[in-house]
Amino acid sequence: MMKEGMMDENESSELTEDEKRLFADLMPEDLSEILDTGVNRRHFLKLMTLAGGGILAAQSAVAEQLMTRPFNEAAPADYALESIENGVNVSFKVNGTARKLTVDSRMTLLDTLRERLDLTGSKKGCDHGQCGACTVIINGHRVLSCLTLAASCEGKTVQTIEGLAQGNSLHPVQEAFLKHDGFQCGFCTPGQICSAVAMLDEAKKGHLSYVSETVRQPAGPAKLSNEEIRERMSGNICRCGAYPNIVAAIQEVHSGKPVEQVFRSV
Amino acid sequence: MRPFTYSRATDPSSAIKMLAQNPTAKFLAGGTNLLDLMKEDVERPGALIDISELGLTDIKPLTTGTNQGGISLGGLSKNTETANHPLVRQNYPLLTQAILAGASGQLRNMATNGGNLLQRTRCPYFYEVAMPCNKREPGTGCGAREGINRMHAIFGWSEQCVAVYPSDMAVALAALDAVVKVRNASGQERSIPLGDFHRLPGDKPEQDTNLPHGELITAIELPKNRFADKSYYLKVRDRASYAFALVSVAAALEMDGASNRIKAVRIAMGGVAHKPWRALKAEQLLVGKEATEANFKLAATAEMAEAKPLAHNAFKVELGNRSIVLALQMAMNGGKA
Ligand SMILES: Cc1cc2nc3c(=O)[nH]c(=O)nc-3n(C[C@H](O)[C@H](O)[C@H](O)COP(=O)(O)OP(=O)(O)OC[C@H]3O[C@@H](n4cnc5c(N)ncnc54)[C@H](O)[C@@H]3O)c2cc1C
Ligand code: SF4
Ligand code: FES
Ligand code: FES
Numbered sequence: 001m002m003k004e005g006m007m008d009e010n011e012s013s014e015l016t017e018d019e020k021r022l023f024a025d026l027m028p029e030d031l032s033e034i035l036d037t038g039v040n041r042r043h044f045l046k047l048m049t050l051a052g053g054g055i056l057a058a059q060s061a062v063a064e065q066l067m068t069r070p071f072n073e074a075a076p077a078d079y080a081l082e083s084i085e086n087g088v089n090v091s092f093k094v095n096g097t098a099r100k101l102t103v104d105s106r107m108t109l110l111d112t113l114r115e116r117l118d119l120t121g122s123k124k125g126c127d128h129g130q131c132g133a134c135t136v137i138i139n140g141h142r143v144l145s146c147l148t149l150a151a152s153c154e155g156k157t158v159q160t161i162e163g164l165a166q167g168n169s170l171h172p173v174q175e176a177f178l179k180h181d182g183f184q185c186g187f188c189t190p191g192q193i194c195s196a197v198a199m200l201d202e203a204k205k206g207h208l209s210y211v212s213e214t215v216r217q218p219a220g221p222a223k224l225s226n227e228e229i230r231e232r233m234s235g236n237i238c239r240c241g242a243y244p245n246i247v248a249a250i251q252e253v254h255s256g257k258p259v260e261q262v263f264r265s266v
Numbered sequence: 267m268r269p270f271t272y273s274r275a276t277d278p279s280s281a282i283k284m285l286a287q288n289p290t291a292k293f294l295a296g297g298t299n300l301l302d303l304m305k306e307d308v309e310r311p312g313a314l315i316d317i318s319e320l321g322l323t324d325i326k327p328l329t330t331g332t333n334q335g336g337i338s339l340g341g342l343s344k345n346t347e348t349a350n351h352p353l354v355r356q357n358y359p360l361l362t363q364a365i366l367a368g369a370s371g372q373l374r375n376m377a378t379n380g381g382n383l384l385q386r387t388r389c390p391y392f393y394e395v396a397m398p399c400n401k402r403e404p405g406t407g408c409g410a411r412e413g414i415n416r417m418h419a420i421f422g423w424s425e426q427c428v429a430v431y432p433s434d435m436a437v438a439l440a441a442l443d444a445v446v447k448v449r450n451a452s453g454q455e456r457s458i459p460l461g462d463f464h465r466l467p468g469d470k471p472e473q474d475t476n477l478p479h480g481e482l483i484t485a486i487e488l489p490k491n492r493f494a495d496k497s498y499y500l501k502v503r504d505r506a507s508y509a510f511a512l513v514s515v516a517a518a519l520e521m522d523g524a525s526n527r528i529k530a531v532r533i534a535m536g537g538v539a540h541k542p543w544r545a546l547k548a549e550q551l552l553v554g555k556e557a558t559e560a561n562f563k564l565a566a567t568a569e570m571a572e573a574k575p576l577a578h579n580a581f582k583v584e585l586g587n588r589s590i591v592l593a594l595q596m597a598m599n600g601g602k603a
Contacts, residue, residue, distance in 0.1 A: 085269045105272035105314070108301075128302050129373060141346075141375040147301050148376070151272045152294070152316050199371060207350045210366040210507070215359035215602050216494075219352060234507035235370025 095163025121161035132236035142198035161190035184240035286480035335490035364438030380483035427471030440542035464541030493518030517593035566590035
């Protein structure tokens with residue numbers, strides 16, 4: 001339950017029997033979980049005012065976000081570990097720091113980073129692997145945190161946008177995005193930058209892309225044309241269309257030579 | 267997402283046993299298809315068995331067995347590792363191209379070879395639980411049959427299901443005579459030729475493949491490739507990258523000595539059927555013929571004459587026709603070899 005002081009005096013923290021029944025009708029699967037995690041009346045009323053079909057989705061999201069909590073932290077009564085459904089213990093490293101959590105088996109890495117570890121740089125765009133906004137680097141490889149279960153990260157090393165700068169000095173890709181205005185609203189930017197950092201490593205290792213000129217030549221560091229950069233970055237969608245600037249920024253880091261700023265040359 | 271138990275398997279045999287014991291359990295490999303479908307409430311496993319740390323990631327030459335001289339690709343190797351492996355690049359450039367034509371860099375870093383083979387259709391009615399779909403819920407009808415079916419099949423569909431199978435990798439594997447190695451709960455290994463792995467929908471569209479519950483894909487084997495010099499994967503889609511195929515063609519040719527005569531040819535198509543579609547008719551017409559544009563066109567036209575388009579996808583017939591010709595021409599030119 002929430003702290004008493006946070007509630008209106010005349011508001012009871014418990015749901016009435018009618019309210020429980022309403023919950024049971026709407027979302028039988030989630031009822032016990034919701035009650036166990038201590039949804040109070042205020043929360044309940046807020047949920048009930050959400051319109052139409054969205055309510056189920058909204059509630060599951062809320063429930064899932066409630067469901068990840070620290071493994072070793074002294075949890076408030078309503079966050080007792082027993083109330084976590086199918087809890088899984090995971091120890092992993094995030095931006096150099098060891099983390100230990102117990103998470104609901106359903107929790108994605110993206111929600112864990114954002115809701116449990118307060119690392120809100122990684123963004124939830126589509127939540128279905130289609131936009132790249134949630135891109136993080138696991139064990140050196142760029143992956144989508146929205147399609148990764150936190151439970152599967154045992155023993156792994158996760159790097160997010162928050163972990164790229166060294167103290168006050170930005171990562172070269174971050175610098176280049178600033179110089180080239182590689183964004184407008186900035187929503188896709190953390191994903192773009194994490195993706196670019198790992199993509200440049202892939203190119204150094206000689207990885208190919210669908211637009212590479214030849215396949216059979218032995219692997220060596222790949223020299224990327226702008227077309228190659230576009231293809232290799234196609235998993236990161238930018239709704240603001242900052243693509244020319246993004247490509248220029250990445251090309252500058254890749255080639256090691258200054259690239260003319262696109263917005264100046266037009 | 268519905269609740270499920272999560273466990274990490276540490277070796278193949280215990281993973282298979284865990285799956286075989288529980289009819290609602292599923293293997294979790296890269297998760298890029300399964301988790302997406304669980305979020306949509308299309309897949310509802312009661313248990314996930316994480317197989318991503320089992321091993322089975324070797325990519326190695328085959329020195330014995332029926333595919334001696336060929337290669338074995340681990341069932342759990344990532345798509346990125348597979349596409350970029352020197353043995354694959356050098357000897358199976360068609361496979362490299364096909365894998366790289368699919369999804370995005372991030373997804374290929376997560377996706378495994380076994381999971382890729384078992385990815386499910388992208389039919390939008392299948393993804394939307396409010397819609398009828400025989401594949402998702404047998405007996406509810408097929409939303410796409412009389413609905414919006416621009417992306418759907420032109421070959422081998424049934425009144426029960428007109429969906430297409432989305433994998434690019436599998437189209438190249440079909441052209442390369444791949445064999446899928448699977449293991450069951452009693453530890454027995456079986457080989458399933460790729461052509462028999464996926465199935466046409468018939469009156470059981472809920473069944474994508476001939477792999478029974480409880481079996482694990484351990485590897486994919488490829489015989490020695492005689493097509494390495496002349497092959498090409500052509501993918502046609504609505505945008506330049508990061509989209510599923512409208513039509514794709516894996517073309518591979520072996521010439522008779524130094525002549526322009528075709529000794530052997532493989533043509534497989536994606537985006538047109540419930541499984542990778544071998545263009546057998548076109549292949550038959552080309553064997554022993556000169557590799558000319560006129561012959562390519564004859565073969566392509568004969569193959570596509572068998573197509574049965576739906577209300578919104580008649581364009582795939584002409585697109586398929588031209589794609590076959592272009593892919594064969596690119597293969598002849600040693601496209602990207
Ligand atoms: C936005 C997006 C775009 C995409 N675009 C393309 C594209 O253009 N072309 C393309 O080909 N693909 C595309 N994909 C699909 C992607 O290639 C597949 O999702 C991926 O290959 C699946 O592999 P996985 O390891 O993640 O499988 P999972 O999601 O882990 O598993 C898929 C299924 O296979 C089963 N399974 C996994 N491994 C085994 C095994 N070894 N033995 C037995 N069963 C197993 C699982 O139980 C599950 O049922 C796209 C995906 C997304 C999200
Ligand atoms: S085409 Fe197949 S997958 Fe699509 S709605 Fe019809 S039955 Fe379902
Ligand atoms: S939020 Fe993960 S890809 Fe869009
Ligand atoms: S900067 Fe707005 S989405 Fe890319």
